[in-house]
Amino acid sequence: MENERRFDVWAAGPAYDRFMGRWSRRVAEEFVAGLDCADALRWLDVGCGTGALSAVATARHRPRLLVACNRSEEFVRSARATVPGPVHFVVADAMSLPVRGAAYDVVVSGLTLNFLPSPAGALAEMVRALRPGGLAAAYVWDYGEGMQFLRRFWDTAVALDPAAAMLDEGRRFPVCRPEPLRTLWTGAGLVEVSVAPVEVPTVFADFTDLWQPFLAGQGPAPGYVAAVTPADRDRLRDGFRAAVPNSADGSIRLTGRAWAVYGRKTEGRDCPT
Known part of the structure; x- marks a missing residue:
């Protein structure tokens, strides 16, 4: 597992935005639109x-x-530097949140849980921070099937190099499916638990627009690309090009699906500070 996690490098903002971040805003918009919460709450x-x-x-x-x-x-x-408004950004570990218990009305997490050493431990911290009756919600990419450009990438990589299967997020992150997410939320004592798909278009101007972010070494798939030999990288690129659909204008039109999970903290639950 540690050998696999060495590819889970998410640190440089611009590289992340070129690879996955450009879809993060779109899925966040769909996710927030589906939340049942009022304005002027503590998040x-x-x-x-x-x-x-x-x-x-x-x-x-x-x-x-x-x-x-x-x-x-x-x-x-x-x-x-980029988010407007009165948001307090802090450097902190999700496994040990530097916040009081029962202090927030809404606790959310986007595209993060599967990268943490213990999703259940992180959720326990989220629930600790949540007031009774508050909403805990999160979403993760559907790496197994629904994140189509990554699915095409890993299918190509594994066909050329069976050892790449060990790094495939679809295999590594079983939590990124509806039933495991539901089980995680109910296991944390949350109620009114529901899981729903969140789907967004992922459109690339051409294959270069799709391929270039894979060369930045940011995340599991680009980490794998950076680790192979130049000759293997060229074979991977050509196989990947053949695996994705091309429109008449050269664009590549795929979709990205995430799974969102929602639940509420029971009114009688203990809330340590």
Whole structure:
């Protein structure tokens, strides 16, 4: 597992935005639109990355307070520089949140849980921070099937190099499916639990627009690309090109699906400070 996790490098904001961040804002917009919550509440964003979810929540719900945390100092710097509004960004580990218990009305996490050493441990921290009756919600990419450009990439990589299967996020992150997410939320004592798909278009101008971010070494797939020989990289590129559909104008039109999970903290649950 540690050998696999060495490819889970998410630190440089611009490289992340070129690879996955450009879809993060779109899925955040769909996710926040589906939340059943009022304006002027207290929010906590766990694993905020470059701030896409915090930005959308601020624009749509005008929180009275929004604290957003990430363990990457570089991501936090990027978020502070790009997200407007009164958001408090802090460098902090999702596994040990520096917040009081029962302090927030809404605790959210976007595209983060599967990268943490213990999703259940992180959710326990989220629930600790949540007031009774508050909403805990998160979403993760459907790496197994629904994130189509990554699925095509890993299918190509494994066909050329069976050892690449060990790094395929679809295999590595079983939590990124509806039933495991539901089980995680109910196991944390949350009620009114539901899981729903969130789908967005992922359109690339051409194959170069799709391929170039894979060369930046940011994340599991680009990490794998950086580790192979130049000759194997060329074969991977050509196989990947053949595996994706091309429109008449040269664009590549795919979709990205995430799974969102929602639940509420019971009114009688103990709330340690």
